[in-house]
Amino acid sequence: MTAVAARRGIVASRCFPGLTESAHAARDFTRAVLAGHPAVDHAELCVTELFANAVAYTRSGWLPGGTVTVTVRIVGGSAVVTVLDQGAPDAPLLADPDGLDEHGRGLRLVNALADDWGTAPDPAGRAVWFSCGTGGAQ
Numbered sequence: 001m002t003a004v005a006a007r008r009g010i011v012a013s014r015c016f017p018g019l020t021e022s023a024h025a026a027r028d029f030t031r032a033v034l035a036g037h038p039a040v041d042h043a044e045l046c047v048t049e050l051f052a053n054a055v056a057y058t059r060s061g062w063l064p065g066g067t068v069t070v071t072v073r074i075v076g077g078s079a080v081v082t083v084l085d086q087g088a089p090d091a092p093l094l095a096d097p098d099g100l101d102e103h104g105r106g107l108r109l110v111n112a113l114a115d116d117w118g119t120a121p122d123p124a125g126r127a128v129w130f131s132c133g134t135g136g137a138q
Helices: 020-033 040-057 106-113
Strands: 011-017 067-075 078-085 116-122 125-132
Touching: 011 020, 020 040, 020 067, 040 067, 040 078, 040 106, 040 125, 106 116
Parallel strands: none
Antiparallel strands: 011 067, 067 078, 078 125, 116 125
8 A cells, every 4th residue: 555545535734924935835745745646746836836826916925924724635546735815806816928928827737737626715715726636637
């Protein structure tokens, strides 16, 4: 039995300061929880994009003491990761960047790498989640 199979159903959650430099810790946390899972690389990239969006576009990054919470679950064979921010009025989800724009592609990357993703309102703000099975999108 693999280490991941032995931990099936695991749930781990951690709250990070809503700072750009906290993205590294969120990546490390995700990688550690999913160690040995076939989709760990895709999950790591996706959580980085969602964390960066939370810091850039929500109260998590705008307010002093803002936070972003990352929750990682293994459900069946899939890694399911939720990034919970503190919300924002009218925060756009999908941008339509021009060819040379340096921003606006994060959720498109998540869409390409994850098997599924979505958003859900939360009393604390907004949750953006994604799932990756055996290495990402099929």
